[in-house]
Amino acid sequence: MNTPRNDSTLLDVRRLRVHFRRDGKVVRAVDGVDLQVRPGECVGLVGESGSGKTVLSRSIARLMPDAILDEISGEALFEGTDILALSEHELQRRRRTRFLSMVFQDPLSYLNPTRRVGQQVAEALPAGLSRRQRREQVAHFFTRVGLPGDRATQRRYPHEFSGGMRQRVLIAMALASSPRLLIADEPTTALDATVQIQVLNTLEKLHREQGMALLVITHDLALVAELCDRVYVMYGGQVVESGDVETVLKTPNHPYTRGLIASVPGEGAGHRGAGLVGSVPNLAALPTGCRFRPRCPHASERCEEMPPLMSIGSRGSSRCWLSGSEPAEDEVSP
Ligand SMILES: Nc1ncnc2c1ncn2[C@@H]1O[C@H](COP(=O)(O)OP(=O)(O)OP(=O)(O)O)[C@@H](O)[C@H]1O
Ligand SMILES: [Mg+2]
Numbered sequence: 512m513n514t515p516r517n518d519s520t521l522l523d524v525r526r527l528r529v530h531f532r533r534d535g536k537v538v539r540a541v542d543g544v545d546l547q548v549r550p551g552e553c554v555g556l557v558g559e560s561g562s563g564k565t566v567l568s569r570s571i572a573r574l575m576p577d578a579i580l581d582e583i584s585g586e587a588l589f590e591g592t593d594i595l596a597l598s599e600h601e602l603q604r605r606r607r608t609r610f611l612s613m614v615f616q617d618p619l620s621y622l623n624p625t626r627r628v629g630q631q632v633a634e635a636l637p638a639g640l641s642r643r644q645r646r647e648q649v650a651h652f653f654t655r656v657g658l659p660g661d662r663a664t665q666r667r668y669p670h671e672f673s674g675g676m677r678q679r680v681l682i683a684m685a686l687a688s689s690p691r692l693l694i695a696d697e698p699t700t701a702l703d704a705t706v707q708i709q710v711l712n713t714l715e716k717l718h719r720e721q722g723m724a725l726l727v728i729t730h731d732l733a734l735v736a737e738l739c740d741r742v743y744v745m746y747g748g749q750v751v752e753s754g755d756v757e758t759v760l761k762t763p764n765h766p767y768t769r770g771l772i773a774s775v776p777g778e779g780a781g782h783r784g785a786g787l788v789g790s791v792p793n794l795a796a797l798p799t800g801c802r803f804r805p806r807c808p809h810a811s812e813r814c815e816e817m818p819p820l821m822s823i824g825s826r827g828s829s830r831c832w833l834s835g836s837e838p839a840e841d842e843v844s845p
Contacts, residue, residue, distance in 0.1 A: 527567065554724075633687075
């Protein structure tokens with residue numbers, strides 16, 4: 512969807528391109544993505560494994576080391592400031608203030624095993640608090656994410672916790688900096704079903720009560736349906752469809768989105784057409800034209816030309832010649 516750049520956009524990603532070089536080839540992990548999150552909004556990002564979701568989100572948070580990149584271009588405006596253009600010094604300063612926070616799939620790799628969990632959450636708090644205030648704040652954030660706030664719990668080490676508890680510590684750390692945007696990259700895939708629901712309920716509650724915007728990256732379409740206002744579908748480093756959740760999930764436009772939904776167990780392949788066949792494209796050797804063409808049941812000669820992301824009325828956008836509408840403004844001019 513072509514959202515105008517204005518004050519009501521918290522995160523405004525414009526034509527983001529993130530390429531790697533691997534074995535002498537360019538891996539087009541993120542290839543011209545536009546994505547917006549408004550204050551207090553919950554946005555889903557879905558797509559099969561290897562579609563570029565993690566690279567996209569880590570780039571926005573400036574967590575991709577420059578050294579491994581072949582190209583990074585476009586803009587990632589957070590409250591109007593291009594995060595990609597910040598100097599290292601400015602980035603550090605911003606991180607200490609009101610930058611976004613991220614929660615990852617594997618909390619153990621982001622927690623320091625040698626430091627007490629309470630200390631780690633305390634470090635994320637704003638500077639200038641007294642010892643006592645810090646301790647109170649840590650207890651507050653622990654209870655907020657459903658952990659006991661007592662001293663004994665705060666003084667434990669990450670390895671003394673279960674996977675679900677560690678994930679909660681990570682969320683408590685993310686929240687301690689009072690972010691206006693929390694990016695959660697598959698925050699629950701490593702957890703068992705009951706704990707998944709608890710962690711998600713925690714995120715949902717914080718989103719609702721604190722007006723914190725959420726960008727949720729997941730394979731779980733039912734979760735997106737329940738939690739999100741809008742959704743972006745990624746395929747081969749590009750957004751192929753976006754729009755409000757109900758429309759996209761109930762009446763998907765792009766053949767890839769349709770396939771993705773039909774592939775969900777219990778959604779009944781056949782009821783919405785066949786599930787996906789074949790596998791995601793190699794990002795270092797992409798097909799010409801539409802990247803979904805080799806797997807698409809509707810592919811025709813026209814698809815040898817790359818379709819632009821076309822706006823399809825008020826319902827959103829789709830990158831398919833069959834969507835039968837005008838190109839979204841952004842894609843017309845180079
Ligand atoms: N440091 C890197 N160097 C080279 N290629 C990379 C690097 N990091 C990621 N990639 C490639 O970028 C592509 C996109 O990966 P990414 O992790 O963003 O996918 P994803 O959509 O998050 O998948 P999943 O759903 O499995 O998490 C993959 O082909 C991956 O191999
Ligand atoms: Mg990922």
